[in-house]
Amino acid sequence: xxxxxxxxxxxxxxxxxxxxxxxxxxxxxxxxxxxxxxxxxxxxxxxxxxxxxxxxxxxxxxxxxxxxxxxxxxxxxxxxxxxxxxxxxxxxxxxxxxxxxxxxxxxxxxxxxxxxxxxxxxxxxxxxxxxxxxxxxxxxxxxxxxxxxxxxxxxxxxxxxxxxxxxxxxxxxxxxxxxxxxxxxxxxxxxxxxxxxxxxxxxxxxxxxxxxxxxxxxxxxxxxxxxxxxxxxxxxxxxxxxxxxxxxxxxxxxxxxxxxxxxxxxxxxxxxxxxxxxxxxxxxxxxxxxxxxxxxxxxxxxxxxxxxxxxxxxxxxxxxx
Numbered sequence: 001x002x003x004x005x006x007x008x009x010x011x012x013x014x015x016x017x018x019x020x021x022x023x024x025x026x027x028x029x030x031x032x033x034x035x036x037x038x039x040x041x042x043x044x045x046x047x048x049x050x051x052x053x054x055x056x057x058x059x060x061x062x063x064x065x066x067x068x069x070x071x072x073x074x075x076x077x078x079x080x081x082x083x084x085x086x087x088x089x090x091x092x093x094x095x096x097x098x099x100x101x102x103x104x105x106x107x108x109x110x111x112x113x114x115x116x117x118x119x120x121x122x123x124x125x126x127x128x129x130x131x132x133x134x135x136x137x138x139x140x141x142x143x144x145x146x147x148x149x150x151x152x153x154x155x156x157x158x159x160x161x162x163x164x165x166x167x168x169x170x171x172x173x174x175x176x177x178x179x180x181x182x183x184x185x186x187x188x189x190x191x192x193x194x195x196x197x198x199x200x201x202x203x204x205x206x207x208x209x210x211x212x213x214x215x216x217x218x219x220x221x222x223x224x225x226x227x228x229x230x231x232x233x234x235x236x237x238x239x240x241x242x243x244x245x246x247x248x249x250x251x252x253x254x255x256x257x258x259x260x261x262x263x264x265x266x267x268x269x270x271x272x273x274x275x276x277x278x279x280x281x282x283x284x285x286x287x288x289x290x291x292x293x294x295x296x297x298x299x300x301x302x303x304x305x306x307x308x309x310x311x312x313x314x315x316x317x318x319x320x321x
Contacts, residue, residue, distance in 0.1 A: 113172060118176075247285070293319075
């Protein structure tokens with residue numbers, strides 16, 4: 001029996017991997033870093049990151065921020081396999097690519113449905129606004145307080161299935177947003193061992209596109225543009241140095257995300273935007289030679305509007321070479 005999920009569930013299905021990456025992404029100039037970081041450590045040339053995520057859906061918040069439950073006897077989950085690669089372009093420039101594979105699973109009574117598909121691929125380029133590693137063990141002067149600052153730009157491609165794609169019949173089939181999006185980001189991080197403080201801000205702009213179908217049904221053509229997005233996160237971490245000189249870092253992060261209302265034919269459609277507040281914790285082990293990182297994270301949505309309440313578990317590994 002098909003189940004019709006909320007607009008909030010559709011948004012979360014399509015954007016979970018990319019929108020929530022801000023909650024656990026952090027710069028890693030000293031070879032550490034947090035959960036889903038795809039920022040190269042300073043002076044390194046390449047990094048390959050593979051992670052898997054499990055998302056559990058637990059109702060949603062409506063447009064006024066009131067919590068609602070999913071249909072009775074329904075279990076909604078999402079699994080992701082994420083591959084990222086970062087490469088140094090020049091002394092202070094690096095680029096990366098992020099490729100998610102998504103599996104949506106719905107259980108309604110004795111019926112189970114599953115949809116597998118590519119998510120929205122993202123390309124990024126980053127400039128490191130510092131020349132030396134800024135991590136220090138003690139403050140010896142004002143130069144010891146200089147942070148690591150990154151300026152970045154990312155392009156998201158509509159490679160996933162969206163409500164405007166062919167062969168999409170319900171929200172459950174959605175793995176992407178269906179729009180090109182351009183982001184500009186800033187990351188500021190400072191480590192005075194064993195403590196780390198980091199801040200990230202991202203502003204996103206969706207490119208307007210023509211639409212002539214919704215959920216595989218033809219509609220009168222119109223132009224659609226998703227609202228601008230604003231996201232920020234603030235994280236604090238602590239690092240333990242183990243007897244073999246490897247490192248173990250714990251980071252707690254609070255993240256906020258908001259997308260403005262959608263426009264159709266340049267007319268704003270009220271209550272189509274959404275927001276979310278999320279708290280996450282990540283644990284990262286960094287090998288003695290600083291070439292391997294093994295990481296796990298857990299995050300939970302705390303509040304929102306027009307968006308699903310989710311709990312997310314991520315496990316992954318990065319290799320720097």
